[in-house]
Amino acid sequence: MLEVRLKVLKLSAQGLPQSWISLEQAVLHYASDEVRWEMGARVATFHGGHNAITGNQSIITVNSIIGTKGVPNINPFNLKPGLTNGKLFARDRNVCAYCGDHFHEEELTREHIIPFAQNGIDTWMNVVTACRACNHRKSSRTPEQANMPLLYTPYVPSLWEDFILRNRRILADQMEFLMAHVPRTSRLLV
Numbered sequence: 001m002l003e004v005r006l007k008v009l010k011l012s013a014q015g016l017p018q019s020w021i022s023l024e025q026a027v028l029h030y031a032s033d034e035v036r037w038e039m040g041a042r043v044a045t046f047h048g049g050h051n052a053i054t055g056n057q058s059i060i061t062v063n064s065i066i067g068t069k070g071v072p073n074i075n076p077f078n079l080k081p082g083l084t085n086g087k088l089f090a091r092d093r094n095v096c097a098y099c100g101d102h103f104h105e106e107e108l109t110r111e112h113i114i115p116f117a118q119n120g121i122d123t124w125m126n127v128v129t130a131c132r133a134c135n136h137r138k139s140s141r142t143p144e145q146a147n148m149p150l151l152y153t154p155y156v157p158s159l160w161e162d163f164i165l166r167n168r169r170i171l172a173d174q175m176e177f178l179m180a181h182v183p184r185t186s187r188l189l190v
Helices: 023-031 083-090 132-138 159-165 170-180
Strands: 006-013 018-019 035-050 058-068 108-112 127-131
Touching: 006 023, 006 170, 018 023, 018 159, 023 035, 023 058, 035 170, 058 170, 083 108, 083 127, 083 159, 108 132, 127 132, 159 170
Parallel strands: 006 058
Antiparallel strands: 006 018, 035 058, 108 127
């Protein structure tokens, strides 16, 4: 039986990531003749009704990556990815920015480099992953004030990295496609 959580990577006709969609949403794109091209593996086949004249059954096969017709009305390069703890920890590979140890997600915290108490803000460039002990030790001080230098610098994930960070069940062909477009400086390549 096909796993329900499987997602199809929907791209613009130009190949820019648009969204992760369900198999059902992908079928609607196919049925509406909105799929311009497809890549990756065939992940599902749906059988419909029979044509009254020919007797042929309608069949829609869904690939893991689809390019849809039309031009997006937004410039995806102007989008800033939403900041969540899950995506932050994935960006930082579950490594504490202060002690350098690797932790499970439940042992990590979102650490503000410039703390709220010193007018810090909650943005990708002001947060890193920290273990609970280091976050507590640093408290409401900057790394310099706490004498706790950062082991790596924060960065805003690219559009391609964001699509990787937001989906935990990426198929191999989808991952290969996305990884081919991440910046060479991406921490995801390490």
